Amino acid sequence: xxRWFAAIVLAMFWLAPAHADETVLKAGVFDPPRTAPEFxxxxxxxxxxxxxxxxxxxxxLGFGFTQCKAVCPITLGTLAQAQKKLGxxxxxxxxxxxxxxxxxxxxxxxxxxxxxFSPAFVGxxxxxxxxxxxxKDYGIAAEKVAGPDGAYTHSSFVYLIDRAGRLRALMPxxxxxxxxxxxxxxxxxxx
Amino acid sequence: MTSLHRLxxxxxxxxxxxxxxxxxxxxxxxxREELFEIPQGTWARRxxxxxxxxxxxxxxxxxxxxxxxxLRNLDDVPQVFGPTVLMPGQSFRLPFEVASSYSFACTxxxxxxMTIVVAPQPDSPWERLRWRATALWNAVT
Numbered sequence: 001x002x003r004w005f006a007a008i009v010l011a012m013f014w015l016a017p018a019h020a021d022e023t024v025l026k027a028g029v030f031d032p033p034r035t036a037p038e039f040x041x042x043x044x045x046x047x048x049x050x051x052x053x054x055x056x057x058x059x060x061l062g063f064g065f066t067q068c069k070a071v072c073p074i075t076l077g078t079l080a081q082a083q084k085k086l087g088x089x090x091x092x093x094x095x096x097x098x099x100x101x102x103x104x105x106x107x108x109x110x111x112x113x114x115x116x117f118s119p120a121f122v123g124x125x126x127x128x129x130x131x132x133x134x135x136k137d138y139g140i141a142a143e144k145v146a147g148p149d150g151a152y153t154h155s156s157f158v159y160l161i162d163r164a165g166r167l168r169a170l171m172p173x174x175x176x177x178x179x180x181x182x183x184x185x186x187x188x189x190x191x
Numbered sequence: 192m193t194s195l196h197r198l199x200x201x202x203x204x205x206x207x208x209x210x211x212x213x214x215x216x217x218x219x220x221x222x223r224e225e226l227f228e229i230p231q232g233t234w235a236r237r238x239x240x241x242x243x244x245x246x247x248x249x250x251x252x253x254x255x256x257x258x259x260x261x262l263r264n265l266d267d268v269p270q271v272f273g274p275t276v277l278m279p280g281q282s283f284r285l286p287f288e289v290a291s292s293y294s295f296a297c298t299x300x301x302x303x304x305m306t307i308v309v310a311p312q313p314d315s316p317w318e319r320l321r322w323r324a325t326a327l328w329n330a331v332t
Contacts, residue, residue: 028260028285034278139276155295157274170275172285172293 025186026179027160027169036061036159036167037137041098041130044110044123049096052165057094058187059161060180063140063154065101066113071156071173072097079158080117081177082184092163092188095121100135100142100154102128162187213323214316224261224284225252229277234268246273248305252287253322255312260285273305 036051036059043049051059060079064072076097083090097114099105102125105113110123125131135142142154156173160183168187171180227246237243252258261284264270264277274295277283287293290311294304313322 024286026286026288028275028283030277031282031284032280034281137276139271139274155274157295170283170285172274172295174291174293 022182023186025160025169025183026175027171027183029169030167033162033166033168036161036165037134039098039124039130039134039137041124041126041134042107044107044114044125046107046111049122049124051096051161054094054096054161055165056163057092058163058184059159060093060095060184061098061138061159061161062095062157063098063100063135063138063142064156065099065152065154066105066109067101067150068152068154071154075156075158075173076114076117076121078175078177079121079180082180083118083120085177085181086184089185089188090120093184096124097121098124098131098134100131100140100152101150102126102131104150160184160187162190210320214320216319220256223255223257224259225250225257226261226263227272228263229266229270229272231265231267233266234270246305250305250307251310252307253310253312254287254290256322258287258309260287260307 038051040048040050051061062072062075062079064075066072076095079095083093083095086093095118097110099110105123105125107123107125110125114121114123126134134140138159140155142152145151145153158171158180159167160169160171162168169183171183229245233243233245246262250260252260260273261282262272262277263282264272264279267279269276269278272283275283287307287309290309293307293309295307311318313319
């Protein structure tokens with residue numbers, strides 16, 4: 001009897017919670033997913049950038065600005081790391097970074113900046129009104145901070161768009177590259 | 192032994208049993224989701240001038256217990272909810288795996304920011320006891 005009691009107490013003491021389900025995205029998931037709002041902006045590749053042109057790839061969509069000192073370098077560094085870890089599968093993934101700073105971020109400025117992280121990343125810019133419309137569609141907050149350095153506060157997460165162009169998930173800031181790799185692999189494996 | 196002594200012993204024993212249960216039993220719930228919903232008609236009430244605040248500026252979660260934020264828009268129009276936009280009938284499920292403080296820009300709040308504080312999982316007996324005592328205290332106050 002006392003042995004049973006001891007076993008129950010030990011089980012209660014050490015019982016660990018269930019492990020995380022590896023088939024579930026680590027990012028926040030939308031249910032049901034909707035079609036990612038379409039946009040056409042000026043691309044850092046010198047041409048027009050239309051989101052739906054990337055159908056068939058998993059798109060990682062972030063928002064920021066090239067003079068950002070805090071959030072953007074970390075996010076883009078993480079995405080570059082994830083891209084490397086994905087190996088050949090990275091061919092089916094596209095990082096798109098939309099600026100919140102139309103005054104300073106020209107297509108060539110975006111190209112130079114993004115090349116520090118990966119030459120495969122593309123940036124997008126446009127008029128203040130165009131960019132504001134895109135931010136509204138995606139629920140992105142961005143506000144210029146008063147001061148001489150022209151900084152912005154902005155939403156720091158990255159959207160995950162599947163091959164069919166559906167807005168599937170939102171990865172909050174500070175997730176590691178392995179989390180992106182995990183989620184991108186799941187999305188790429190979908191039929 | 193007087194009846195008062197017996198009563199004291201019984202009460203002490205019961206308290207000890209409750210404390211042992213609270214310390215030794217893992218903290219689990221049927222669901223690990225912390226649900227916030229935008230009820231139908233919220234937009235109409237806002238348009239009519241009512242001040243409707245659904246999502247608190249700070250949300251406390253605990254790993255392994257309540258570590259999934261679930262937002263649901265039951266209204267008839269798209270809503271900025273927490274960090275994102277939710278379509279009518281759409282939900283957003285955000286799991287957390289690391290204890291930390293997460294800040295999101297959120298235009299739905301006057302401060303422009305929403306913070307989610309994720310506490311570590313109460314693993315040891317002492318942490319479980321403290322977690323349950325805090326939960327009890329929050330429930331009654």
